Structure formats: C-alpha cells, structure tokens
Amino acid sequence: MEAKLPRHTVMRLSLYRRLLLKYRYLDEPYIFSHDLARMLGIKAVKVRHDLMQLGVSGDRRKGYHVNSLLGRISDKLGRQGEAVVLVGMGMLGHSLLRHMQGSENPLRIVAAFDIDPGKVGKTFDGIPCHGIASLTDIVAQQQAGIAILAIPPDDVAGVLPLILDSGIRGILNYTSLHLDVPEGVIVRNADPMASLDEIAYYIDA
Amino acid sequence: MEAKLPRHTVMRLSLYRRLLLKYRYLDEPYIFSHDLARMLGIKAVKVRHDLMQLGVSGDRRKGYHVNSLLGRISDKLGRQGEAVVLVGMGMLGHSLLRHMQGSENPLRIVAAFDIDPGKVGKTFDGIPCHGIASLTDIVAQQQAGIAILAIPPDDVAGVLPLILDSGIRGILNYTSLHLDVPEGVIVRNADPMASLDEIAYYIDA
DNA sequence: TCATGTGAAAGCCTTCACAGCG
C-alpha cells in the first residue's frame, strides 16, 4: 500500500469492482474496457488508463479477465475487511446502516453509537448500539479505522473529539458542518445540500 | 444565468452561503476571506478567486460585506425556490426528507413518491406521498426540476423512464447504479459505498 | 503592515492520437 493512485482513479476502481461483481454472474470470463466504460457512462480510454495504474493487462482479443481484475482492484483498494463504526443512529444513521448491510460490501460495520439512552443496548439490523462513552474502547477493540458520522449539527462539537481520540483515521461526514481534524485524518463530506445546490445551478444553464 | 462558473466554485458557493447564513447571527457585518477559509478548511486565496468570479469586491480593511455577499451568491446559484421531488420514501428517503426539512434550505421539497400502496396518500413531515404513476403530472404541475432518487436498485429500470419523461433535469442519485440519462439531464451520485472505499484506500497510505 | 485582487505557474485529470499486436 505505497504506490498512491490518483484520487479519481480510486473512486472509479470502487465502481469497477461493484460492476464486475455483478458482471461475474454472467459467466463471461472477459470484459472489454469499452463495455465497462459504457455501463458506467465514461470513456473507454479512461478505464484503460485506470487499469494501467493497477498494472493489469488485457488481452487484445478478449479484453480483461474479470476475476484477475477483481483480485487486483481489491488488492489495491483498502483492506477487504476494514471495520467501520456508525456514529448516530437516528433515522439517517439507521437507513445508512440498512443500505450497507443490504449490499455486497467489502467493509464491515461493526458497531453503532448514539447518545439516546433509549437506543443504547438495542440491536439494529444485527448491529449493537452503544453509548457514545464507550466509543473509544470499542473502536480500539475492533480496530475500526473509519467512522460514518450521522448526528445533528449541535452534537458535533461534543462527539468529534471522542472520535478523533479513538484513533479513527477516516470520517464519512453526513453533517452539514466542516470537521476540523488533524493532519492524517481524512474527511469526505456527504451532505446532500451542496449536491442539490450544484444541480440547481447547472439545470438552469 | 449564462456566465458559467467553474464547477468546484459552484460547490463552494453553496458552502459559503450556509456558513454566512450562520455568521449573520453574530451581527458582524463584514468577514475576511481568511476567516471564511479557516472555517471551511480551505485557503483564503481560493475563497478570493471564487468571489472574484462573482464580481464582488471586498474592503481591504474590513473584508467582504456579508449581506452583499449572500445576495450575490444566491443570485448566482440556482433559483431560490427551485422545486424538488423525492422519489422513494423508504427509510433513506424519509430520513433525507427530514434532514432537508430541518435545515435552512433554499430548495423546496414539494412532493414524495413511492410504489408501496401503504405509503401513498400519507403525509411525511408535511410532504404528501403519491403513487409513482402520478409523477409526471405532479412534476409538471409543480414545475419541479430536480429529483432525489432513493429507491432499491431493482426498481430503477422501471422508475427512471418516468422521471426522464416528466421533464426533470437534475437527479441526485442515491442508488448504487449508473443512471443512463439523455444529454441535458445532469446526475450527481451520492451512493455511500464509493466514498467509503475511497476513505479506506487513503487511510492506509 | 495586512488584506484584497490577479496574472502566471504548477499540478492534476481527461482526452487525443497513434503505435502495436492478434
């Protein structure tokens, strides 16, 4: 895990993987860059450049070998079983959990947390919900590296420090606030509003 | 609405707007690019370049006038009251709805849709839920331009054509599938998995 | 001096153009 791939390539590898997992059911052992591209709405040359970075080679007559490709992509993307915790089991958190559990997913959600005592101790879709106070212990114990943050904005100031102390190195942020994190922790924002604003701008163009 | 702004600038304008709306409560009429930048975790020069595109000017001693800035940003971003429909009132759709309704939001969610007859006719957080069959009529009647798509993957093939026929020009896609849309319709993907995969890759770097 | 305003450089990503091979 040393050779850094371009950021956009990483995002697409994730798409390729999911698509190939479905494609595998067709019992078609090979796929053309062109077909992969069409199914994702991108250009074939972009697919080939991405796969070039992985060091995989295609066969000029048959295309790329699906299983080899899947293996190579999964090698390069984060470890298969990386443990993820879900912070905030409100309606959004719960629906994200269900969404994850329902799909073929290389990451494992290992625990959920909430401040509502009515939720602590219960199990949601097979995942136990703990109080925020036990976050540090459980993250350490499960060796979780990623947190999904789905709490109300007012709770962020109180909860973020606990997450950072726990050793979490990546956060998928569903709140509308900017998270101030130390160097080395990475944040990806998933708040719907910015996306909607962007769409609203471009549909009037 | 003709002068096209750079794509990343548009996304940031949305962030500036939300931040400034909160900042306004401080009764501080001016703000420095440097402060705006710090609160969002970006560089001040990026903020100034963005604001340059809007044609606003700051005062060298006081910074930018907050209310003028807000006005100019809202002018440039999509029309204030753009109507949005929510397709899919499962747990994810419902939580997105609640998330939107709960926050200061320049876009209006005007209707929801689901295939489940048990949901049709009910009202969720003040928004009526209709059957998919009436999507075309209601979108036309409300002049909605944007749809949020939060349905199971298996339903996409059946529902997407209805959305495209209805005149929707922008889709925020929460499904894991690539949406094949005609030129002129814009799609932004919000599926959590790709973001998680990307995070998982970078935390091991 | 400190903040804005701005052209130019640097960096990153996509697309083009074409070589090479079955």
Added chain:
DNA sequence: CGCTGTGAAGGCTTTCACATGA
C-alpha cells in the same frame, strides 16, 4: 480492422507571487 497500451496535448483547479491600496 478492433482492441489494448501509452505518451502528449488540452483543460480545469489550486497555489504561488506580487501589485495595490488603506
């Protein structure tokens, strides 16, 4: 030919460097 493989060009975004003005 049609596909893969790949350097180079082109476009977009960020960052640098510095002019300007209170």
